[in-house]
Amino acid sequence: MSVMDQETHVTPDGRTIGGVLMEMRNISLRFGGVKAITDISFDIREGEIRAIIGPNGAGKSSMLNVVSGFYIPQEGEVWYKGSVRPQMRPFEVARQGIARTFQNIALFEGMSVLDNVMTGRLNHMTTGLLSQAIWKGKAEQEEIENREVAEKIIDFLEIQHIRKTPVSRLPYGLKKRVELARALVAQPSLLLLDEPMAGMNVEEKEDMSRFILDVNDEFGTTIALIEHDMGVVMDLSDRVVVMDYGKKIGDGTPDEVRNNQAVIDAYLGVAHD
Amino acid sequence: MNGLMAGVLYALVALGFVLIFKASGIFNFSQGVMALFAALTLVGIMEGRVPFSHLINAVFGTSVHHFGWNVPAFAAILLTMVVMVGLAWLVNRYIFRHLVGQEPIILFMATIGLAYFLEGFGDIMWGSDIKKLDVGLPQGINSTIDEITYNLLGYGFFIDNLDLWATFVAILLVIALVLFAQYSKHGRAMRAVADDHQAALSVGINLNFIWVMVWSLAGFVALVAGIMWGTKSGVQFSLSLIALKALPVLMLGGFTSIPGAIVGGLIIGVGEKLFEFIVGPMVGGATENWFAYVLALIFLVFRPQGLFGEKIIERV
Numbered sequence: 114m115s116v117m118d119q120e121t122h123v124t125p126d127g128r129t130i131g132g133v134l135m136e137m138r139n140i141s142l143r144f145g146g147v148k149a150i151t152d153i154s155f156d157i158r159e160g161e162i163r164a165i166i167g168p169n170g171a172g173k174s175s176m177l178n179v180v181s182g183f184y185i186p187q188e189g190e191v192w193y194k195g196s197v198r199p200q201m202r203p204f205e206v207a208r209q210g211i212a213r214t215f216q217n218i219a220l221f222e223g224m225s226v227l228d229n230v231m232t233g234r235l236n237h238m239t240t241g242l243l244s245q246a247i248w249k250g251k252a253e254q255e256e257i258e259n260r261e262v263a264e265k266i267i268d269f270l271e272i273q274h275i276r277k278t279p280v281s282r283l284p285y286g287l288k289k290r291v292e293l294a295r296a297l298v299a300q301p302s303l304l305l306l307d308e309p310m311a312g313m314n315v316e317e318k319e320d321m322s323r324f325i326l327d328v329n330d331e332f333g334t335t336i337a338l339i340e341h342d343m344g345v346v347m348d349l350s351d352r353v354v355v356m357d358y359g360k361k362i363g364d365g366t367p368d369e370v371r372n373n374q375a376v377i378d379a380y381l382g383v384a385h386d
Numbered sequence: 387m388n389g390l391m392a393g394v395l396y397a398l399v400a401l402g403f404v405l406i407f408k409a410s411g412i413f414n415f416s417q418g419v420m421a422l423f424a425a426l427t428l429v430g431i432m433e434g435r436v437p438f439s440h441l442i443n444a445v446f447g448t449s450v451h452h453f454g455w456n457v458p459a460f461a462a463i464l465l466t467m468v469v470m471v472g473l474a475w476l477v478n479r480y481i482f483r484h485l486v487g488q489e490p491i492i493l494f495m496a497t498i499g500l501a502y503f504l505e506g507f508g509d510i511m512w513g514s515d516i517k518k519l520d521v522g523l524p525q526g527i528n529s530t531i532d533e534i535t536y537n538l539l540g541y542g543f544f545i546d547n548l549d550l551w552a553t554f555v556a557i558l559l560v561i562a563l564v565l566f567a568q569y570s571k572h573g574r575a576m577r578a579v580a581d582d583h584q585a586a587l588s589v590g591i592n593l594n595f596i597w598v599m600v601w602s603l604a605g606f607v608a609l610v611a612g613i614m615w616g617t618k619s620g621v622q623f624s625l626s627l628i629a630l631k632a633l634p635v636l637m638l639g640g641f642t643s644i645p646g647a648i649v650g651g652l653i654i655g656v657g658e659k660l661f662e663f664i665v666g667p668m669v670g671g672a673t674e675n676w677f678a679y680v681l682a683l684i685f686l687v688f689r690p691q692g693l694f695g696e697k698i699i700e701r702v
């Protein structure tokens with residue numbers, strides 16, 4: 114019996130991994146004739162960093178899009194916090210505490226960094242249209258609290274110096290970081306990152322890795338991430354799902370996956386990128 | 387109609403326009419007709435008219451016209467607003483939800499269709515006769531301004547109370563909308579939706595809610611415009627013509643600027659009267675017909691983003 118089958122355990126570096134937070138059961142997704150995902154099951158445990166890897170076009174982003182409600186699978190069930198999730202639209206999924214970033218960065222280009230980050234707090238603003246107009250005090254109080262959370266995350270990700278800068282003026286690496294900040298301020302139960310380090314130089318990658326580890330460590334946030342850089346994946350993740358041509362070909366700790374023959378053949382063996 | 391009032395009306399139509407354009411990129415040709423429709427509905431409700439009475443009478447051979455009651459102005463305005471929210475919901479549900487992601491020109495065409503439909507629908511629903519509208523706004527020459535200017539300049543300025551009111555309300559509306567867009571939860575969500583759909587969804591914004599909200603706001607602005615204009619010159623179908631002047635206003639103010647709408651509206655409304663007064667006699671008059679468009683043309687050449695619009699940067 115491997116260590117992963119236990120309900121709750123503590124990792125060698127002292128983090129607590131809890132029970133199953135999200136479980137994908139027999140997910141299949143097709144686009145016309147293209148089978149993006151074929152009958153894939155895996156789970157994500159509370160507090161862990163779960164990686165999804167695989168060659169280009171393997172279906173990794175599609176899987177993340179299923180988790181976040183952007184794609185609706187033809188078959189399979191999504192279980193979240195112990196119950197099966199009915200079909201939901203993306204904004205409803207977000208309101209359930211699942212935040213995400215995108216492979217191609219989706220920021221509000223016309224807004225400042227701070228405004229972008231503040232939109233991540235929208236779900237935490239309770240005051241409605243009318244009460245906002247009538248009961249200004251409460252709305253202001255809320256705004257102050259939300260600002261505090263936002264500033265904390267901005268400090269945490271070391272982007273104070275660009276708080277007021279319009280996002281459209283930022284270099285790629287910083288944009289990725291702002292996107293992470295916006296997802297984080299929502300204080301999500303589950304954070305989905307689609308290639309958070311793509312297109313970055315070595316130094317930026319190291320920074321981003323450190324941030325991901327710190328987020329997980331300090332806030333206990335459960336993270337599912339897609340990444341191409343095998344070195345990074347091995348360093349960061351507790352468990353790895355390996356996909357190829359829409360199928361799951363491996364699942365386990367980085368060491369288990371690294372030594373899995375199917376993975377070596379399919380993923381490491383073929384030329385990609 | 388004098389310059390101030392015309393300017394306010396241009397501004398209000400342009401304002402509704404900016405709201406929808408900002409939040410959804412839809413160039414709403416029907417904004418003027420929405421003002422007409424709102425005014426028609428308001429009069430209809432206030433006077434207790436039976437909607438579709440012509441149609442009902444023609445089909446059933448009856449002769450109903452009025453319910454026989456009158457609704458107080460305030461209640462009627464609230465009811466009309468309910469109708470405008472309903473309209474916003476219908477427009478989103480049955481038209482624009484199906485056109486998400488389409489080319490702007492297709493969305494624009496849809497709003498042209500909507501404009502003609504709404505004009506015809508308003509006609510069938512409430513009849514095409516010119517209707518008097520009086521919601522109790524003050525009217526008549528403002529004697530204070532008359533006196534003060536008389537004492538100062540030796541001749542009095544005649545400014546209608548209604549025009550002052552309309553200007554005041556329009557400015558208030560603009561301030562409220564700017565505050566709303568800038569600082570409120572839903573205002574922030576509105577700006578987010580305008581900027582990026584995917585990102586907006588990922589932070590938990592319900593796009594459909596925001597669109598209905600924005601069309602409702604535009605409906606409210608249309609109602610205000612309808613009230614001002616209906617009080618001034620009766621509710622009649624020529625209002626949709628005024629809406630065309632909102633286009634040059636937008637070129638001046640910028641398509642995405644809420645304050646730009648009011649500034650642009652007043653500049654054009656007052657400017658075309660002054661121009662007619664000063665230059666008109668030299669060129670044979672009727673300058674009001676083209677002044678706004680020529681001004682817009684000049685802006686298009688020298689400052690295409692308008693006075694307040696965001697600078698247009700062409701990405702290559």
Ligand SMILES: Nc1ncnc2c1ncn2[C@@H]1O[C@H](COP(=O)(O)OP(=O)(O)OP(=O)(O)O)[C@@H](O)[C@H]1O
Pocket residue numbers: 144147148149167168169170171172173174175176216
């Ligand atoms: N919206 C879509 N419409 C049609 N086909 C799609 C769509 N999204 C993904 N696909 C297809 O599904 C397959 C999997 O794509 P996906 O983006 O999930 O791969 P990926 O593993 O994320 O690849 P990459 O490493 O290049 O990001 C591809 O064949 C892709 O063309």
Ligand SMILES: [Mg+2]
Pocket residue numbers: 173174175216
């Ligand atoms: Mg991908």
